[in-house]
Amino acid sequence: MLPELVTAASNKPFIILLFHFLLLNMMIHPISLIQGSKLKSVPASAPTMEEKLSLSSFKEYPVSLPALDRLLRIENKFYKLLKKYTKIEENPDENLRIPVVKYLTRYKTEVIGGLRNWRQASSKERMDLRDNLNHPFLIFQMLRRLVYDFPPLYTSVLNISHFHELSTLGIDLEKWPSKQDANYYGTLVVVLHHFYDFSIHKFGRGTFGKIVTGVNLSAVQSVELNYIATKSECHSSAVEFMAFALDQARKFGGISMNAVRGAFKASIKEHDKAIGALSQNGNYGLFISNIGTISNFTQNRHKFITKKSYKKHLAKKKFPSRQGDTAELEEMDSHNYMSICKGENWQSNDHRKSLKCWYKLTSRILPYKMEKLHQHPLIMKVHDFMNPWESASLINYARPRLVPARTIEEGYVKDGDKVVRQRAGLIVRVEQDFPHPQALQDIERRMELITGLNVQGRASGEKLQVASTIPGGYMSCHLDSLGRSLKKAGHSRIATFMVYLNKVDAGGRTAFHRLGAAVRPAIHSAVFWFNHHPNGSLIDGMIHGGCPVVLGQKWVATKWIRWPGNVNKYKCWRERKEVVVLFKEQDRNEEIREEARNAHPSNHGLEKTPFDRRENNLPHTAMQNPTLMIQSNQTILTREFTADVQNSVYDILLAFDAISIVTLLHDNPPAPTL
Ligand SMILES: O=C(O)CCC(=O)C(=O)O
Numbered sequence: 293m294l295p296e297l298v299t300a301a302s303n304k305p306f307i308i309l310l311f312h313f314l315l316l317n318m319m320i321h322p323i324s325l326i327q328g329s330k331l332k333s334v335p336a337s338a339p340t341m342e343e344k345l346s347l348s349s350f351k352e353y354p355v356s357l358p359a360l361d362r363l364l365r366i367e368n369k370f371y372k373l374l375k376k377y378t379k380i381e382e383n384p385d386e387n388l389r390i391p392v393v394k395y396l397t398r399y400k401t402e403v404i405g406g407l408r409n410w411r412q413a414s415s416k417e418r419m420d421l422r423d424n425l426n427h428p429f430l431i432f433q434m435l436r437r438l439v440y441d442f443p444p445l446y447t448s449v450l451n452i453s454h455f456h457e458l459s460t461l462g463i464d465l466e467k468w469p470s471k472q473d474a475n476y477y478g479t480l481v482v483v484l485h486h487f488y489d490f491s492i493h494k495f496g497r498g499t500f501g502k503i504v505t506g507v508n509l510s511a512v513q514s515v516e517l518n519y520i521a522t523k524s525e526c527h528s529s530a531v532e533f534m535a536f537a538l539d540q541a542r543k544f545g546g547i548s549m550n551a552v553r554g555a556f557k558a559s560i561k562e563h564d565k566a567i568g569a570l571s572q573n574g575n576y577g578l579f580i581s582n583i584g585t586i587s588n589f590t591q592n593r594h595k596f597i598t599k600k601s602y603k604k605h606l607a608k609k610k611f612p613s614r615q616g617d618t619a620e621l622e623e624m625d626s627h628n629y630m631s632i633c634k635g636e637n638w639q640s641n642d643h644r645k646s647l648k649c650w651y652k653l654t655s656r657i658l659p660y661k662m663e664k665l666h667q668h669p670l671i672m673k674v675h676d677f678m679n680p681w682e683s684a685s686l687i688n689y690a691r692p693r694l695v696p697a698r699t700i701e702e703g704y705v706k707d708g709d710k711v712v713r714q715r716a717g718l719i720v721r722v723e724q725d726f727p728h729p730q731a732l733q734d735i736e737r738r739m740e741l742i743t744g745l746n747v748q749g750r751a752s753g754e755k756l757q758v759a760s761t762i763p764g765g766y767m768s769c770h771l772d773s774l775g776r777s778l779k780k781a782g783h784s785r786i787a788t789f790m791v792y793l794n795k796v797d798a799g800g801r802t803a804f805h806r807l808g809a810a811v812r813p814a815i816h817s818a819v820f821w822f823n824h825h826p827n828g829s830l831i832d833g834m835i836h837g838g839c840p841v842v843l844g845q846k847w848v849a850t851k852w853i854r855w856p857g858n859v860n861k862y863k864c865w866r867e868r869k870e871v872v873v874l875f876k877e878q879d880r881n882e883e884i885r886e887e888a889r890n891a892h893p894s895n896h897g898l899e900k901t902p903f904d905r906r907e908n909n910l911p912h913t914a915m916q917n918p919t920l921m922i923q924s925n926q927t928i929l930t931r932e933f934t935a936d937v938q939n940s941v942y943d944i945l946l947a948f949d950a951i952s953i954v955t956l957l958h959d960n961p962p963a964p965t966l
């Protein structure tokens with residue numbers, strides 16, 4: 293247990309104990325942070341506390357907010373009882389005095405101090421406990437107390453009559469938070485440092501920029517964060533956490549100086565080794581992002597590969613420009629993405645001058661304030677797209693339904709990998725049970741009026757998706773489209789329309805690093821961009837990522853707009869090729885056939901094809917395993933369809949690389965009209 297370790301530190305070789313402790317007891321969440329647009333798989337994680345507690349039907353994070361809320365309240369009760377206990381006359385068991393006082397002191401510094409200052413910091417708004425739980429650092433500290441300090445103390449005091457109230461709280465230590473749970477939040481703190489390169493010396497003592505956080509980072513916690521950072525390949529962050537540990541140990545003791553000094557040296561060595569290997573392997577993105585965060589530890593400066601040597605390295609190796617599509621550019625992506633997240637802007641003055649703002653008038657809606665954020669390729673911002681009631685309804689709908697985001701790699705959704713592309717980010721699709729269907733339709737209709745694209749219906753858009761991210765959570769850089777060409781990927785998301793549903797206190801920009809700029813999340817506003825050129829090819833420049841949220845919780849609603857339902861709007865991208873779909877199935881519903889015969893060949897609005905009607909309201913039995921024949925120009929293709937595929941027009945289009953279905957017939961069709 294950690295407290296024993298710390299007390300023992302002064303007389304035992306601490307470093308040995310320290311690493312023994314770290315290696316054996318700290319199983320951190322297996323992550324490897326960022327690293328460009330290349331996706332890394334994450335091994336299955338241990339059961340989370342949420343699963344163990346089964347307190348709530350939804351998982352908001354590995355530990356759900358209601359679960360955390362409950363823990364916070366339990367701990368608060370415990371704190372009050374301990375405090376009373378120290379004040380009773382015929383005092384307490386002598387053996388208990390030290391651990392009780394220790395717990396009280398930690399609680400006072402980490403919670404009371406933190407909460408008070410946090411409140412002051414939040415633009416005079418009263419923040420409830422939940423808001424405080426929203427910061428990974430405070431959760432990290434709380435879970436550490438509950439994992440290391442709470443169980444032994446709780447077991448010792450449970451039979452003391454003064455504490456009998458505890459038995460009514462339903463605490464089950466078997467289902468108590470684990471070290472993994474605490475360390476998960478440690479990784480989020482590391483992410484924040486790795487990206488934003490803030491001063492740990494200030495942050496660890498309670499300030500974050502202009503915000504007073506009340507954070508009070510102990511030497512031991514700093515050592516733990518060092519370990520987590522090393523495991524996460526954030527080597528310069530690791531060194532900085534260790535440097536802070538050294539500083540805290542020097543100032544406040546409680547841990548062996550020699551041991552921390554030794555661990556500090558070991559950490560630098562580890563850093564240099566890793567960085568050296570990275571630079572030799574030519575992984576410049578990672579190399580630079582690590583180098584970039586090393587600050588000036590004057591006494592140890594010579595031990596780092598300094599920025600100077602990085603510059604030499606730069607001089608030797610020519611880095612690609614920010615345009616184009618090369619392997620090297622991809623390597624640079626992670627670094628550039630981080631720079632843009634930090635607020636850098638590489639757009640030229642000329643380009644910025646060309647970015648205009650205007651009011652868009654349509655016949656049906658009030659004017660929208662439109663702002664061009666990038667010219668070629670286009671990124672548009674729509675101010676005040678959502679009304680506050682709509683945003684709140686979407687958040688309220690999503691909150692209890694969130695699930696960890698699944699990942700999409702090379703066009704396939706991989707089940708099981710919870711957080712690769714989206715870390716500490718959870719999503720839900722807005723389904724039929726959304727209580728305000730009319731509002732949803734309004735929202736989608738407005739998207740259509742603004743973009744000029746169809747977004748409603750399966751062929752035109754995916755269901756609106758709401759995503760939530762807590763501080764430390766981010767989405768590494770990626771392209772929204774699922775394939776390089778529309779031809780290959782019929783599902784392709786030709787455009788993205790994303791709405792920022794709430795105010796994010798700090799961080800959480802959407803970074804378009806190859807375009808040199810990021811969009812700040814502005815409450816109720818939307819951002820809109822194309823992922824494909826009109827000729828169908830992918831716009832590589834649209835690679836983007838959601839930067840880590842620093843303070844507050846970020847909520848976005850995203851509509852991915854699809855190709856098949858919009859293909860007619862891309863009139864010139866290739867020659868029109870019409871196809872005839874033949875159902876060979878015998879027992880097809882007569883109504884469908886009738887409609888098919890009547891369908892006018894020139895009706896290309898996919899929403900109106902018999903297929904779609906079938907999808908919406910025709911009996912399903914008629915559609916079991918049909919064989920489709922597609923006649924396209926002179927070629928006749930036949931293919932068995934699975935139940936899944938038969939359900940959608942665009943899947944059929946995709947399978948046959950067709951643009952549209954002009955008619956739908958039973959056997960022996962007349963010659964197609966091409
Ligand atoms: O959260 C963001 O700002 C970006 C999210 C995103 O890119 C996505 O969901 O595809």
Ligand SMILES: [Fe+2]
Binds near residue numbers: 770772836
């Ligand atoms: Fe995206």
